[in-house]
Amino acid sequence: MTDTTPSPLDAGPCVHGGRGGIVGLFLLASLAVAARLLIGRGVDGDGTPTTVVGLPDPLLLEIRLSAMLAASIAGAALGLSGLAFQILLRNPLASPWVLGVSSGAGFGLILAMWLVRLGGAAALVGTALLAGAGIPAAAFGALLAISIVWMLSRRLGGFDPVGLVLCGVVTSATFGAGIMLLQHLVPNGVRGDLVGWMMGRIPELAPGWLLAVGGVAVGVIAAAAWRAAPMLDASGLGDDEARSVGVPLDALRRWLLSIGGGLAAIAVVMVGPIAFVGLLAPHAARRLAGAGHRGVVLATVVAGAGMLLGADAIRQVVDLGGGRLPVGVLTALVGGPAFLGLLLRDRGRA
Amino acid sequence: MTDDRPRLSARGLGVRFGRVEALADVGVGIGAGRVLVVLGRNASGKSTLLRVLAGVLNPTGGQVFLDGRSLRDWSPSQRARRLGYLAQQPRLVGGFTVAESVAFGGHAAGGVDAMTVADALDDVGLAALARRPFRDLSVGQRQRAALARVLVQVGDDGVMVLDEPFAAQDPGEVERLIRIVRARAAGGRAVVAAVHDAAIAHAIADDVLLLDGGRRVFLGPAAEGLTPERLGELFGITFTAGPAGPTPCFGGGSA
Numbered sequence: 010m011t012d013t014t015p016s017p018l019d020a021g022p023c024v025h026g027g028r029g030g031i032v033g034l035f036l037l038a039s040l041a042v043a044a045r046l047l048i049g050r051g052v053d054g055d056g057t058p059t060t061v062v063g064l065p066d067p068l069l070l071e072i073r074l075s076a077m078l079a080a081s082i083a084g085a086a087l088g089l090s091g092l093a094f095q096i097l098l099r100n101p102l103a104s105p106w107v108l109g110v111s112s113g114a115g116f117g118l119i120l121a122m123w124l125v126r127l128g129g130a131a132a133l134v135g136t137a138l139l140a141g142a143g144i145p146a147a148a149f150g151a152l153l154a155i156s157i158v159w160m161l162s163r164r165l166g167g168f169d170p171v172g173l174v175l176c177g178v179v180t181s182a183t184f185g186a187g188i189m190l191l192q193h194l195v196p197n198g199v200r201g202d203l204v205g206w207m208m209g210r211i212p213e214l215a216p217g218w219l220l221a222v223g224g225v226a227v228g229v230i231a232a233a234a235w236r237a238a239p240m241l242d243a244s245g246l247g248d249d250e251a252r253s254v255g256v257p258l259d260a261l262r263r264w265l266l267s268i269g270g271g272l273a274a275i276a277v278v279m280v281g282p283i284a285f286v287g288l289l290a291p292h293a294a295r296r297l298a299g300a301g302h303r304g305v306v307l308a309t310v311v312a313g314a315g316m317l318l319g320a321d322a323i324r325q326v327v328d329l330g331g332g333r334l335p336v337g338v339l340t341a342l343v344g345g346p347a348f349l350g351l352l353l354r355d356r357g358r359a
Numbered sequence: 360m361t362d363d364r365p366r367l368s369a370r371g372l373g374v375r376f377g378r379v380e381a382l383a384d385v386g387v388g389i390g391a392g393r394v395l396v397v398l399g400r401n402a403s404g405k406s407t408l409l410r411v412l413a414g415v416l417n418p419t420g421g422q423v424f425l426d427g428r429s430l431r432d433w434s435p436s437q438r439a440r441r442l443g444y445l446a447q448q449p450r451l452v453g454g455f456t457v458a459e460s461v462a463f464g465g466h467a468a469g470g471v472d473a474m475t476v477a478d479a480l481d482d483v484g485l486a487a488l489a490r491r492p493f494r495d496l497s498v499g500q501r502q503r504a505a506l507a508r509v510l511v512q513v514g515d516d517g518v519m520v521l522d523e524p525f526a527a528q529d530p531g532e533v534e535r536l537i538r539i540v541r542a543r544a545a546g547g548r549a550v551v552a553a554v555h556d557a558a559i560a561h562a563i564a565d566d567v568l569l570l571d572g573g574r575r576v577f578l579g580p581a582a583e584g585l586t587p588e589r590l591g592e593l594f595g596i597t598f599t600a601g602p603a604g605p606t607p608c609f610g611g612g613s614a
Contacts (some may be wrong), residue, residue, distance in 0.1 A: 184405065240460075245455065247449060250446050252414070257435050301455075
């Protein structure tokens with residue numbers, strides 16, 4: 010085999026993105042924050058709904074602040090979770106939902122609804138799970154899914170990427186089937202809520218404790234990932250090479266699985282299984298910040314928060330359902346084609 | 360520089376992948392300043408042995424010792440600063456440059472300065488490609504970039520475990536790598552390399568280990584191991600003695 014050594018003159022540009030990219034990202038995210046806070050819906054003189062731009066009264070501002078925080082935290086959590094899974098699975102197309110966290114959460118919700126319908130003691134459990142807009146039920150299902158994937162892949166002999174994806178696909182499909190089954194046993198009126206939840210929506214007044222837990226988790230994990238960035242970089246080597254340069258690969262994979270799953274669970278509990286943000290935020294981050302994970306971690310947090318905030322602000326303007334359009338519809342509508350573009354670009358490169 | 364005490368040694372190494380016995384009761388020792396070449400047919404256990412010696416695969420039996428201490432007792436970063444490994448097919452996910460891929464050799468040491476990276480890239484002939492994405496390199500170039508990473512990683516008194524570093528190189532690059540390996544050994548490093556080509560083995564080996572079916576059939580000085588008889592028996596073809604060591608006679612011909 011011969012090498013085609015390019016001429017020194019053709020050394021090409023450095024593949025690193027600059028700080029400019031991250032600064033730009035910050036500005037865009039700030040714009041999204043402002044848009045979400047200042048754009049709202051109101052009614053004009055003859056009672057037709059219209060878009061209102063400006064600082065709202067304190068009560069409305071509190072609602073918008075809460076929604077803004079929820080979207081930022083959940084978006085950042087989705088981005089970081091997607092990044093963790095993309096590193097863990099060595100696959101740039103991995104998303105927070107690849108291991109079945111979203112179908113697990115959905116299953117938890119429908120299971121709780123079914124328990125309520127059963128009556129008796131089961132109804133008490135179901136009612137407790139559905140308290141606070143179903144947060145306990147979704148959290149239970151999400152953590153159940155992660156636990157199952159964790160145990161299955163450990164049985165398969167470690168947390169290697171192929172084994173994890175297989176376990177995730179099977180877990181996801183099984184919970185999906187469970188959702189379908191229970192849907193037939195739960196009355197129509199209740200199911201409508203589940204369909205809306207499955208698209209993903211930003212809560213207008215999320216509980217303060219949930220925002221606090223999510224915000225602290227995102228902050229602590231982002232800081233830890235930033236510190237561990239050199240190790241994340243070196244883990245991109247082949248498994249044996251990464252171990253050889255001193256990366257404790259097995260411990261790193263357990264850590265990535267825990268934080269990727271944990272952040273996905275937090276996001277799904279807060280806003281439902283929002284599509285594409287977790288997949289696309291790390292890609293946007295890499296394009297703008299370069300390959301090194303110091304920049305990528307930071308940029309992923311900003312890109313994830315900015316994307317979900319931006320989508321929610323746009324939803325306020327183009328709203329078709331009188332405030333009822335789930336933001337997940339928008340992220341999916343925009344994210345789907347963006348995802349395809351990503352695939353085509355990678356094909357073109359390979 | 361030669362030292363009688365082995366830098367890297369192993370006793371009774373065994374590796375099983377399910378029902379397949381890849382390595383059985385292999386013992387070996389490599390001293391500072393020496394180059395040990397591992398020869399054997401395809402699937403004879405060369406790569407498995409090298410992975411175990413490099414500490415990236417746990418054996419199912421036996422133990423590896425680095426400077427007299429069991430490899431299990433070294434922390435990953437302590438081990439990494441003394442023992443480097445070149446994989447047969449180096450890989451790297453992400454858009455990192457060639458220079459960045461080499462700098463990963465300094466991970467355990469908490470970083471490496473740009474001059475060291477530049478020197479190593481210069482040694483392997485990739486200085487001009489330092490700022491190119493690693494993924495754009497050919498297989499042979501990737502192996503040389505990975506070798507530069509190992510050079511950065513283990514320092515002057517380290518142990519280098521190299522799996523087929525010559526396989527994808529053109530003759531000019533083979534010559535360059537032979538000079539690198541010999542020079543680093545002369546500087547005090549210990550080197551283990553899996554090699555297919557008898558002429559390359561002849562050019563770099565102080566000692567040879569011949570593997571057949573996961574078992575050691577010879578371990579000793581290169582002059583005794585690299586004979587037409589032994590290699591003929593190992594590979595099942597005829598070798599003749601030549602100026603560059605035993606030479607295989609392909610196509611049923613004889614010299």
